[in-house]
Amino acid sequence: MKTLIRTLAAALALAAGFGGNAMAADDYPTKPIRMVVPFPPGGSIDMVARLLGQKLSDELRQPVIVDNRPGASGNIGMDLVAKSPKDGYTLVMAPFSLATNAHLFQKLPFDPLKDLAPIIRVADQPNVLIVNTNKVAAKTLPELVTYLKANPGKLSFGTSGIGNPQDLSARIFMSATGTDMVNVAYKGGAPALADLVGGHVDLMFETSPTAVPYVKSGKLKALAVTSDKRLPSLPDVPTVAEAGIPNFKAVYWMGLLAPGGTPPAIVQKLNAASQKVLSAPDVQKQLTEISLYPAGGSAAEFGAFIRSESEFYAKLIKDLNIPQQ
Known part of the structure; x- marks a missing residue:
């Protein structure tokens, strides 16, 4: 009889748990949501997080507050979310380094494929090769390659950390052209850009949303874009492939995730809610205007995409001999 009572009690508790989860989901959200951005303010991922957060606030009828937690190629912010309560009130706008960091760091404090739950792929972005014209005399990509081959290790490039889009694009570029440059890593794209404008580094493969305004203002010069087609915002700037490096393509992504x-x-x-926001014409227009490609799709599709990206970059990182941190 005692065994039967314990069994019935356990069954009732389990049923109550399922009911509680369902009820919580029906009521969700009942308080503000925190969206962690694992990079400093001012970069492309921060820009997109603030746009999506503002629109989700309207859609979910609760404030979505952006919280910048930079450092360690995004690992600090992503780890914070991975260890947060599993209730949907702490999310992360993760960069594509979610798929690369497991292959770049000897040990991570979280498992990117298990400890974070994919919600939606938000946008894709190419990079723009930009140079400080006071430091780099080359006016075209072929001229830059010629200079780099004659002066190995003389020019430096800024990145937001090893394995991030700026870093990988530069490494792929050096491998494809047989050139060598000095890698200068920062905590985010914004401080790297500031040093590029100031002449402390010579060039960058910067994400398109943050690179384009500097190019249009004349502060920096664009030599090429890393996508397979030209950007509408920079119609006169060729792709890397058009400029003489065939089959070159480097397009990166960002997406929304919750704790596993x-x-x-x-x-x-x-x-x-996110799909509805991303499908809205005004949001698509705003993303396109900052040189991003709106994405979308189901949570399952995003999860499968992350796994395939992880496999792809594991091979690429090995082929490029990028050392683990």
Whole structure:
């Protein structure tokens, strides 16, 4: 009889737990949501997080507050979210380094494929090769390659950390051209850009949303874009492939995730709200205007995409002999 009572009690508790989760998902959200950005303010991922956060606030009828937690190629912010309560109130706008860091760091404090729950792929972005014209005399990409081959190790490039888009694009470029440059890593794209404008580094493969305004203002010069087609915002700037390096393409992504184990109903609610926001013509226009390609899709599709990206970059990082940190 005691065994039967314990069994019935356990069953009732389990049922109550499922009901509680369902009820929580139905009521969600009932308080502000924190969206962690694992880079400093001012970069492209921060720009997109603030746009999406503002629109999600309207859609979910709760404030979505952006919280910048930079450092360690995004690992500090992503780890914070991975260890947060699994209730949908702490999210992360993660960069594509979510798929690369496991192959770049000897040990991570979290498992990128298990400890974070994919919600939606938000946008894709190419990089723009930009130079400080006071430090770099080359006016075209072929001229830059010629100079680099004659002066190995003389020019420096800024990045937001090893394995991030700026870093990988530069490494792929050096491998494709047989050139060598000095890598200067920063905590984010914004401080790297500031030093590029100031002449402390010579060039960058910077993300398109933050690079384009500097090019249009005349502060920096664009030599090429890393996508397979020209950017509408920079129609006169060739792709790297057009400029003489065939089959070169480097397009990166960012996406929204929750702590692993977040109830599927909450993930689905966030996915549906985000999909609605990303499908809105005004949001698509704003993303396109800052040289991003709106993405979208289901949580399952985003999860499968992250796994495939992880496999792809594991091979690329090995082929490029990028040392682990």
